[in-house]
Amino acid sequence: MIETQDIQKIIDKYDYTKLSVGTLGSHSSLNIFKGAKEEGLRTVCICREKDAIMYQKYPVVDELIIVKDFTELLSEPLQERLRKLNVILIPHGSFTAYLSTEQLIESLKVPMMGNRKLLQWEANRKSQEEWLRQAGLRLPATFKSPENIDRLVIAKMQGAKGGRGYFLANSSKGFYKRADEMLKRGLITKQDIETVHLQEYVLGVNVYPSYFSSLLNNDVELLAMDRRYETAVDSIGKIPASEQLEIDITPTYSVVGNFPIVLRESLLPDIMRMGEAVHKKAAELAYPGIIGPFCLETVITDDLKIYTFEISARIVAGTNVGIGTSPYAYLRYGENMYMGRRIALELKNAVKQKQLQDIIA
Numbered sequence: 001m002i003e004t005q006d007i008q009k010i011i012d013k014y015d016y017t018k019l020s021v022g023t024l025g026s027h028s029s030l031n032i033f034k035g036a037k038e039e040g041l042r043t044v045c046i047c048r049e050k051d052a053i054m055y056q057k058y059p060v061v062d063e064l065i066i067v068k069d070f071t072e073l074l075s076e077p078l079q080e081r082l083r084k085l086n087v088i089l090i091p092h093g094s095f096t097a098y099l100s101t102e103q104l105i106e107s108l109k110v111p112m113m114g115n116r117k118l119l120q121w122e123a124n125r126k127s128q129e130e131w132l133r134q135a136g137l138r139l140p141a142t143f144k145s146p147e148n149i150d151r152l153v154i155a156k157m158q159g160a161k162g163g164r165g166y167f168l169a170n171s172s173k174g175f176y177k178r179a180d181e182m183l184k185r186g187l188i189t190k191q192d193i194e195t196v197h198l199q200e201y202v203l204g205v206n207v208y209p210s211y212f213s214s215l216l217n218n219d220v221e222l223l224a225m226d227r228r229y230e231t232a233v234d235s236i237g238k239i240p241a242s243e244q245l246e247i248d249i250t251p252t253y254s255v256v257g258n259f260p261i262v263l264r265e266s267l268l269p270d271i272m273r274m275g276e277a278v279h280k281k282a283a284e285l286a287y288p289g290i291i292g293p294f295c296l297e298t299v300i301t302d303d304l305k306i307y308t309f310e311i312s313a314r315i316v317a318g319t320n321v322g323i324g325t326s327p328y329a330y331l332r333y334g335e336n337m338y339m340g341r342r343i344a345l346e347l348k349n350a351v352k353q354k355q356l357q358d359i360i361a
Protein backbone atom coordinates (compact mmCIF):
# COMPACT_ATOMS: atom_id res chain seq x y z
CA MET A 1 0.00 0.00 0.00
CA ILE A 2 1.35 3.40 -0.93
CA GLU A 3 1.06 5.68 2.06
CA THR A 4 0.20 9.34 1.85
CA GLN A 5 3.63 10.13 3.29
CA ASP A 6 5.37 8.32 0.37
CA ILE A 7 3.59 10.53 -2.13
CA GLN A 8 4.27 13.61 0.00
CA LYS A 9 7.99 12.82 -0.08
CA ILE A 10 7.89 12.56 -3.87
CA ILE A 11 6.03 15.82 -4.28
CA ASP A 12 8.45 17.57 -1.92
CA LYS A 13 11.19 16.96 -4.48
CA TYR A 14 9.14 18.31 -7.40
CA ASP A 15 10.06 21.50 -9.19
CA TYR A 16 6.73 23.34 -9.05
CA THR A 17 7.78 25.75 -11.77
CA LYS A 18 7.91 22.78 -14.16
CA LEU A 19 4.80 20.95 -12.94
CA SER A 20 3.34 18.68 -15.65
CA VAL A 21 -0.08 17.17 -16.12
CA GLY A 22 0.19 13.56 -17.23
CA THR A 23 -2.28 10.89 -18.25
CA LEU A 24 -2.79 7.84 -20.45
CA GLY A 25 -3.38 8.73 -24.09
CA SER A 26 -7.04 7.80 -24.42
CA HIS A 27 -10.55 8.44 -23.02
CA SER A 28 -10.49 12.16 -22.10
CA SER A 29 -6.80 12.91 -22.58
CA LEU A 30 -7.30 15.64 -25.21
CA ASN A 31 -9.67 17.39 -22.81
CA ILE A 32 -7.16 17.10 -19.95
CA PHE A 33 -4.13 18.16 -22.01
CA LYS A 34 -5.83 21.10 -23.70
CA GLY A 35 -7.00 22.35 -20.30
CA ALA A 36 -3.49 22.04 -18.87
CA LYS A 37 -1.97 23.92 -21.83
CA GLU A 38 -4.51 26.71 -21.48
CA GLU A 39 -3.51 27.07 -17.84
CA GLY A 40 0.16 27.21 -18.86
CA LEU A 41 1.15 23.77 -17.52
CA ARG A 42 3.33 21.22 -19.31
CA THR A 43 1.76 17.97 -20.52
CA VAL A 44 3.03 14.38 -20.60
CA CYS A 45 1.18 11.65 -22.49
CA ILE A 46 1.73 7.92 -22.02
CA CYS A 47 0.60 6.63 -25.35
CA ARG A 48 0.33 3.52 -27.50
CA GLU A 49 1.94 3.78 -30.95
CA LYS A 50 -1.39 3.30 -32.71
CA ASP A 51 -2.92 6.33 -30.95
CA ALA A 52 0.01 8.73 -31.42
CA ILE A 53 -1.65 10.28 -34.50
CA MET A 54 -4.12 12.05 -32.17
CA TYR A 55 -1.31 14.09 -30.66
CA GLN A 56 0.24 14.93 -34.02
CA LYS A 57 -3.08 16.26 -35.26
CA TYR A 58 -3.92 18.05 -32.01
CA PRO A 59 -0.70 19.52 -30.63
CA VAL A 60 -1.51 19.52 -26.92
CA VAL A 61 1.28 17.26 -25.68
CA ASP A 62 4.80 18.39 -24.74
CA GLU A 63 6.23 14.96 -23.98
CA LEU A 64 4.96 11.82 -25.69
CA ILE A 65 6.03 8.55 -24.07
CA ILE A 66 5.26 5.53 -26.25
CA VAL A 67 4.45 2.25 -24.47
CA LYS A 68 3.45 -1.20 -25.74
CA ASP A 69 0.45 -1.26 -23.44
CA PHE A 70 -0.89 0.75 -20.54
CA THR A 71 0.19 -1.73 -17.87
CA GLU A 72 3.72 -0.37 -18.45
CA LEU A 73 2.61 2.45 -16.19
CA LEU A 74 3.37 0.03 -13.36
CA SER A 75 7.03 -0.31 -14.31
CA GLU A 76 9.54 1.47 -12.10
CA PRO A 77 11.63 3.01 -14.96
CA LEU A 78 8.54 4.67 -16.44
CA GLN A 79 7.39 5.89 -13.03
CA GLU A 80 10.85 7.32 -12.37
CA ARG A 81 10.71 9.14 -15.70
CA LEU A 82 7.32 10.60 -14.82
CA ARG A 83 8.55 11.75 -11.42
CA LYS A 84 11.58 13.41 -13.07
CA LEU A 85 9.14 15.28 -15.30
CA ASN A 86 7.27 16.51 -12.19
CA VAL A 87 4.11 14.76 -13.32
CA ILE A 88 0.78 14.82 -11.52
CA LEU A 89 -1.31 12.02 -13.03
CA ILE A 90 -4.97 12.63 -13.83
CA PRO A 91 -6.86 9.33 -13.65
CA HIS A 92 -9.63 8.60 -16.17
CA GLY A 93 -11.66 5.57 -17.25
CA SER A 94 -8.72 3.84 -18.95
CA PHE A 95 -6.81 3.68 -15.65
CA THR A 96 -9.43 1.43 -14.09
CA ALA A 97 -10.12 -0.39 -17.36
CA TYR A 98 -6.48 -1.47 -17.87
CA LEU A 99 -5.18 -1.58 -14.30
CA SER A 100 -6.75 -3.19 -11.24
CA THR A 101 -7.75 -1.19 -8.18
CA GLU A 102 -5.02 -3.00 -6.21
CA GLN A 103 -2.39 -2.03 -8.79
CA LEU A 104 -3.53 1.59 -8.71
CA ILE A 105 -3.45 1.68 -4.93
CA GLU A 106 -0.32 -0.36 -4.37
CA SER A 107 2.00 0.02 -7.33
CA LEU A 108 1.58 3.49 -8.75
CA LYS A 109 4.21 5.62 -7.04
CA VAL A 110 3.49 8.77 -8.99
CA PRO A 111 1.40 11.56 -7.46
CA MET A 112 -2.17 11.39 -8.67
CA MET A 113 -4.82 14.07 -8.34
CA GLY A 114 -7.65 12.63 -6.26
CA ASN A 115 -8.30 10.41 -3.28
CA ARG A 116 -6.95 6.86 -3.71
CA LYS A 117 -8.93 5.61 -0.70
CA LEU A 118 -12.16 6.22 -2.60
CA LEU A 119 -11.12 3.85 -5.38
CA GLN A 120 -12.12 0.89 -3.25
CA TRP A 121 -15.56 2.31 -2.53
CA GLU A 122 -16.07 2.85 -6.21
CA ALA A 123 -14.61 -0.42 -7.54
CA ASN A 124 -17.14 -2.70 -5.92
CA ARG A 125 -20.80 -2.45 -6.97
CA LYS A 126 -22.04 -3.26 -3.45
CA SER A 127 -19.98 -0.63 -1.64
CA GLN A 128 -20.76 1.88 -4.37
CA GLU A 129 -24.45 1.26 -3.85
CA GLU A 130 -24.07 1.66 -0.11
CA TRP A 131 -22.31 4.98 -0.65
CA LEU A 132 -25.04 6.33 -2.94
CA ARG A 133 -27.87 5.03 -0.76
CA GLN A 134 -26.36 6.52 2.37
CA ALA A 135 -26.08 9.82 0.50
CA GLY A 136 -29.87 9.70 0.19
CA LEU A 137 -30.04 9.12 -3.58
CA ARG A 138 -32.80 7.10 -5.22
CA LEU A 139 -31.42 3.83 -6.62
CA PRO A 140 -32.96 1.08 -8.77
CA ALA A 141 -33.88 -2.04 -6.77
CA THR A 142 -31.38 -4.91 -6.88
CA PHE A 143 -32.00 -8.65 -6.85
CA LYS A 144 -29.84 -11.17 -5.02
CA SER A 145 -30.50 -14.05 -7.37
CA PRO A 146 -32.12 -14.62 -10.79
CA GLU A 147 -34.82 -16.62 -8.95
CA ASN A 148 -36.05 -13.37 -7.35
CA ILE A 149 -36.60 -11.48 -10.60
CA ASP A 150 -40.18 -10.11 -10.57
CA ARG A 151 -39.90 -7.22 -13.05
CA LEU A 152 -37.73 -6.07 -15.93
CA VAL A 153 -34.07 -6.15 -14.86
CA ILE A 154 -30.76 -5.27 -16.47
CA ALA A 155 -28.08 -7.91 -15.91
CA LYS A 156 -24.66 -6.32 -15.50
CA MET A 157 -21.31 -8.06 -15.59
CA GLN A 158 -18.63 -7.15 -13.05
CA GLY A 159 -16.16 -4.63 -14.44
CA ALA A 160 -17.85 -4.58 -17.86
CA LYS A 161 -16.34 -2.09 -20.23
CA GLY A 162 -18.87 0.16 -21.91
CA GLY A 163 -21.81 -2.05 -21.03
CA ARG A 164 -20.62 -4.96 -23.19
CA GLY A 165 -22.47 -8.17 -22.35
CA TYR A 166 -25.33 -6.47 -20.48
CA PHE A 167 -28.77 -7.89 -21.19
CA LEU A 168 -32.37 -7.50 -20.08
CA ALA A 169 -34.64 -10.14 -18.54
CA ASN A 170 -38.20 -10.13 -17.23
CA SER A 171 -38.22 -13.39 -15.24
CA SER A 172 -35.80 -15.99 -13.95
CA LYS A 173 -36.60 -18.23 -16.94
CA GLY A 174 -35.96 -15.36 -19.31
CA PHE A 175 -32.70 -14.62 -17.51
CA TYR A 176 -31.28 -18.12 -17.98
CA LYS A 177 -32.39 -18.22 -21.62
CA ARG A 178 -30.71 -14.89 -22.42
CA ALA A 179 -27.61 -15.76 -20.37
CA ASP A 180 -27.26 -18.97 -22.36
CA GLU A 181 -27.52 -17.10 -25.66
CA MET A 182 -24.95 -14.52 -24.55
CA LEU A 183 -22.64 -17.32 -23.43
CA LYS A 184 -22.93 -19.05 -26.83
CA ARG A 185 -22.18 -15.77 -28.61
CA GLY A 186 -19.05 -15.40 -26.50
CA LEU A 187 -20.24 -12.08 -25.05
CA ILE A 188 -20.08 -13.32 -21.45
CA THR A 189 -18.44 -16.16 -19.48
CA LYS A 190 -19.81 -18.68 -16.96
CA GLN A 191 -18.13 -16.68 -14.20
CA ASP A 192 -19.93 -13.55 -15.39
CA ILE A 193 -23.24 -15.34 -14.80
CA GLU A 194 -22.22 -16.38 -11.29
CA THR A 195 -21.20 -12.85 -10.32
CA VAL A 196 -23.90 -11.01 -12.27
CA HIS A 197 -25.43 -7.87 -10.78
CA LEU A 198 -29.20 -7.71 -11.27
CA GLN A 199 -30.70 -4.26 -11.21
CA GLU A 200 -34.25 -3.10 -11.79
CA TYR A 201 -34.48 -1.63 -15.29
CA VAL A 202 -35.71 1.92 -14.86
CA LEU A 203 -37.70 3.14 -17.84
CA GLY A 204 -36.65 6.68 -18.60
CA VAL A 205 -33.96 8.76 -20.24
CA ASN A 206 -30.29 8.78 -19.26
CA VAL A 207 -28.64 11.91 -17.96
CA TYR A 208 -25.02 12.07 -16.82
CA PRO A 209 -24.21 15.22 -14.81
CA SER A 210 -20.50 15.89 -14.28
CA TYR A 211 -19.30 17.75 -11.22
CA PHE A 212 -16.04 19.13 -9.94
CA SER A 213 -15.41 18.87 -6.23
CA SER A 214 -13.02 21.62 -5.18
CA LEU A 215 -11.23 21.06 -1.91
CA LEU A 216 -9.69 24.52 -2.15
CA ASN A 217 -13.08 26.27 -2.47
CA ASN A 218 -14.94 23.69 -0.39
CA ASP A 219 -17.56 23.52 -3.13
CA VAL A 220 -19.11 21.12 -5.65
CA GLU A 221 -19.57 22.67 -9.12
CA LEU A 222 -21.87 21.34 -11.82
CA LEU A 223 -19.80 21.68 -15.02
CA ALA A 224 -21.21 19.51 -17.80
CA MET A 225 -24.01 17.16 -18.74
CA ASP A 226 -24.24 14.51 -21.41
CA ARG A 227 -25.88 11.35 -22.55
CA ARG A 228 -24.30 8.43 -24.36
CA TYR A 229 -24.57 7.07 -27.86
CA GLU A 230 -24.64 3.32 -27.40
CA THR A 231 -24.32 0.65 -30.02
CA ALA A 232 -26.32 -1.44 -30.72
CA VAL A 233 -29.13 -0.39 -28.38
CA ASP A 234 -29.53 3.10 -29.89
CA SER A 235 -30.07 1.63 -33.35
CA ILE A 236 -32.87 -0.75 -32.48
CA GLY A 237 -35.57 1.90 -32.85
CA LYS A 238 -34.73 2.11 -36.56
CA ILE A 239 -35.98 -1.42 -37.12
CA PRO A 240 -39.74 -2.08 -37.07
CA ALA A 241 -40.92 -4.23 -34.12
CA SER A 242 -41.93 -7.15 -36.34
CA GLU A 243 -38.39 -7.44 -37.75
CA GLN A 244 -36.91 -7.02 -34.29
CA LEU A 245 -38.86 -10.04 -33.11
CA GLU A 246 -37.96 -12.03 -36.20
CA ILE A 247 -34.21 -11.58 -35.85
CA ASP A 248 -34.37 -11.87 -32.04
CA ILE A 249 -31.94 -9.08 -31.20
CA THR A 250 -29.99 -9.01 -27.94
CA PRO A 251 -29.00 -5.37 -27.55
CA THR A 252 -25.57 -4.37 -26.27
CA TYR A 253 -24.59 -1.04 -24.73
CA SER A 254 -21.10 -0.26 -26.04
CA VAL A 255 -20.49 3.48 -25.85
CA VAL A 256 -19.25 5.08 -29.07
CA GLY A 257 -19.79 8.73 -28.19
CA ASN A 258 -21.69 11.32 -26.18
CA PHE A 259 -24.21 14.10 -26.74
CA PRO A 260 -24.42 17.29 -24.68
CA ILE A 261 -27.63 17.88 -22.76
CA VAL A 262 -29.24 20.88 -21.18
CA LEU A 263 -31.62 19.78 -18.51
CA ARG A 264 -35.08 21.09 -17.80
CA GLU A 265 -34.26 23.82 -15.28
CA SER A 266 -36.63 22.56 -12.60
CA LEU A 267 -34.51 19.41 -12.33
CA LEU A 268 -31.25 21.27 -11.70
CA PRO A 269 -31.71 21.90 -7.94
CA ASP A 270 -32.05 18.16 -7.32
CA ILE A 271 -29.07 17.39 -9.54
CA MET A 272 -27.02 19.93 -7.59
CA ARG A 273 -28.13 18.61 -4.19
CA MET A 274 -27.30 15.06 -5.29
CA GLY A 275 -23.73 16.07 -6.16
CA GLU A 276 -23.31 17.79 -2.80
CA ALA A 277 -24.73 14.81 -0.90
CA VAL A 278 -22.51 12.27 -2.65
CA HIS A 279 -19.40 14.34 -1.90
CA LYS A 280 -20.45 14.87 1.73
CA LYS A 281 -20.97 11.15 2.26
CA ALA A 282 -17.65 10.39 0.53
CA ALA A 283 -15.91 12.69 3.04
CA GLU A 284 -17.35 10.54 5.85
CA LEU A 285 -16.41 7.26 4.19
CA ALA A 286 -12.94 8.24 3.01
CA TYR A 287 -11.75 11.64 4.17
CA PRO A 288 -11.55 14.24 2.55
CA GLY A 289 -14.01 12.82 0.02
CA ILE A 290 -14.00 13.33 -3.72
CA ILE A 291 -11.21 15.51 -5.05
CA GLY A 292 -11.80 16.80 -8.57
CA PRO A 293 -14.21 15.47 -11.20
CA PHE A 294 -17.00 12.96 -10.70
CA CYS A 295 -20.12 11.91 -12.55
CA LEU A 296 -23.48 10.42 -11.58
CA GLU A 297 -25.12 8.04 -14.02
CA THR A 298 -28.84 8.59 -13.83
CA VAL A 299 -32.16 7.69 -15.41
CA ILE A 300 -35.05 10.15 -15.20
CA THR A 301 -38.56 8.67 -15.36
CA ASP A 302 -41.77 10.21 -16.74
CA ASP A 303 -42.79 11.32 -13.26
CA LEU A 304 -39.44 13.17 -13.10
CA LYS A 305 -37.86 10.94 -10.49
CA ILE A 306 -34.08 10.74 -10.76
CA TYR A 307 -32.57 7.27 -10.26
CA THR A 308 -28.80 6.94 -9.90
CA PHE A 309 -27.37 3.62 -11.01
CA GLU A 310 -23.65 4.34 -10.82
CA ILE A 311 -20.96 6.85 -9.89
CA SER A 312 -17.58 7.51 -11.50
CA ALA A 313 -15.30 9.29 -9.06
CA ARG A 314 -13.09 10.74 -11.79
CA ILE A 315 -13.35 12.53 -15.12
CA VAL A 316 -15.74 10.77 -17.52
CA ALA A 317 -15.51 10.86 -21.30
CA GLY A 318 -18.89 12.60 -21.36
CA THR A 319 -17.17 15.81 -20.25
CA ASN A 320 -15.50 15.87 -23.69
CA VAL A 321 -18.76 17.39 -24.99
CA GLY A 322 -17.80 20.48 -22.98
CA ILE A 323 -14.30 21.03 -24.41
CA GLY A 324 -14.27 24.78 -24.99
CA THR A 325 -17.36 25.39 -22.94
CA SER A 326 -20.72 24.02 -21.87
CA PRO A 327 -23.78 25.93 -20.67
CA TYR A 328 -23.13 24.83 -17.08
CA ALA A 329 -19.45 25.80 -17.07
CA TYR A 330 -20.39 29.06 -18.82
CA LEU A 331 -22.94 29.94 -16.15
CA ARG A 332 -20.24 29.68 -13.52
CA TYR A 333 -17.05 30.79 -15.29
CA GLY A 334 -18.01 32.56 -18.49
CA GLU A 335 -16.13 31.67 -21.67
CA ASN A 336 -13.75 28.79 -22.09
CA MET A 337 -13.97 26.63 -19.01
CA TYR A 338 -14.32 22.84 -19.15
CA MET A 339 -13.36 19.85 -17.04
CA GLY A 340 -9.79 19.49 -18.32
CA ARG A 341 -9.10 23.14 -17.70
CA ARG A 342 -10.86 23.13 -14.33
CA ILE A 343 -8.53 20.32 -13.21
CA ALA A 344 -5.45 22.33 -14.25
CA LEU A 345 -6.81 25.46 -12.59
CA GLU A 346 -7.23 23.61 -9.29
CA LEU A 347 -3.66 22.30 -9.52
CA LYS A 348 -2.33 25.78 -10.20
CA ASN A 349 -4.30 27.32 -7.34
CA ALA A 350 -3.20 24.54 -5.01
CA VAL A 351 0.44 25.35 -5.79
CA LYS A 352 -0.21 29.06 -5.22
CA GLN A 353 -1.89 28.38 -1.87
CA LYS A 354 0.72 25.78 -0.87
CA GLN A 355 -1.97 23.10 -0.75
CA LEU A 356 -0.88 20.79 -3.55
CA GLN A 357 -0.28 17.99 -1.05
CA ASP A 358 -3.96 18.18 -0.01
CA ILE A 359 -5.34 17.34 -3.45
CA ILE A 360 -2.99 14.54 -4.49
CA ALA A 361 -2.58 11.00 -3.27
Ligand code: AMP
Nearest residue numbers: 140154162163199200201202253309310
Ligand atom coordinates in the same frame (compact mmCIF):
# COMPACT_ATOMS: atom_id res chain seq x y z
P1 AMP B 1 -23.38 1.32 -17.43
O1 AMP B 1 -22.27 0.54 -18.08
O2 AMP B 1 -23.67 0.89 -16.04
O3 AMP B 1 -23.15 2.80 -17.55
O4 AMP B 1 -24.71 1.03 -18.25
C1 AMP B 1 -24.78 1.04 -19.66
C2 AMP B 1 -26.15 1.49 -20.11
O5 AMP B 1 -27.15 0.61 -19.62
C3 AMP B 1 -26.54 2.85 -19.61
O6 AMP B 1 -26.08 3.92 -20.35
C4 AMP B 1 -28.05 2.78 -19.65
O7 AMP B 1 -28.53 3.03 -20.96
C5 AMP B 1 -28.33 1.36 -19.31
N1 AMP B 1 -28.64 1.16 -17.89
C6 AMP B 1 -27.78 0.80 -16.91
N2 AMP B 1 -28.43 0.61 -15.73
C7 AMP B 1 -29.73 0.85 -15.96
C8 AMP B 1 -30.91 0.80 -15.16
N3 AMP B 1 -30.89 0.41 -13.87
N4 AMP B 1 -32.09 1.10 -15.75
C9 AMP B 1 -32.14 1.45 -17.05
N5 AMP B 1 -31.07 1.50 -17.86
C10 AMP B 1 -29.87 1.22 -17.34
